[in-house]
Amino acid sequence: MEIVFATNNLNKLKEVQSIMPTHIKLLSLKDIGCFEDVPETQNTIEGNAIQKxxxxxxxxxxxxxxxDTGLEVAVLDGSPGVYSARYAGAQRSAEDNMTKLLSELQNKPNRSAQFKTVIALSLNNELHTFTGICKGAIIEEKLGEKGFGYDPVFLPDGHNQTFAEMDLALKNTIGHRGKAISQLIHFLNRDIT
Known part of the structure; x- marks a missing residue:
């Protein structure tokens, strides 16, 4: 089975390819000749995933x-949420986004947050969605070199390493994207067998 993962983010592509079963061949946007920016103009995480x-x-x-994935911080009323990638501006800089977030959380005791991923699947002219959530907290300084986005400042509940300190296998097991992808894989396997 061949299916397109509609992303230009090579980190996401690598993360997802590492957990896809061998009978599902993942194609990138580049593989199908899509070189334009896929629109993401909705005001919800789910809306953006469906639109893409x-x-x-x-x-x-x-x-x-x-x-589509967003970091939702409780004390910031769920921000940055759907605007996570552009939180500090259109340049989509992870460093700038983390700096802004840490600045806004200074002197705030409640640092609870969650990552939320929604996957929208368009298959056989039907649309399905899958949601993965990982709860945790925003730490006070960046730790770790792995991962991407807000990974260096996100400490998942029950763990003593940020996402940026974890190996990919553990992150895929406990993380928001991994949870949503495992629901997707379960659905695709059911659809094939």
Whole structure:
């Protein structure tokens, strides 16, 4: 089975490819000749995932799935949320985003947060969504060199390493994207057998 993962983020692609079963061949946007920016103009994480999946299906005719992820911080009323990638501006700099977040959380005792991933799957002209959530807290300084995005400042509940300190296998097991992807894989396996 071939399916497109509608992302230009090579880190995400690598993360997801590492947990996909061998009978599912993952194609990138580049593989199908999609070089334009896939629109993400919705005001919810779920809305963006659906918009991206439907765009690729409509424009390129391939079954595909797309994800959108946001970091939701309790004391910031769920921000940065759907704007996580552009939190500190259109340049989409992870460093700038983390700096802004840490600045806004200074002197705030409640640092609880969660990562939320929604995957939208467009398959056989039907749309399905899968949601993964990982609860944790924002620490006061960046730790770790692995991962991407907010990983160096996010400490998942029950663990003593940030996402940026963890190996990929553990992050995929406990993380928001891994949880959503495992629901997707379970669904695809059911669909095939």
């Amino acid at each position: 999946a439907e765009y690729v299906k409509t424009q390129f005719g391939h079954d595909c799935f797309a994800d």
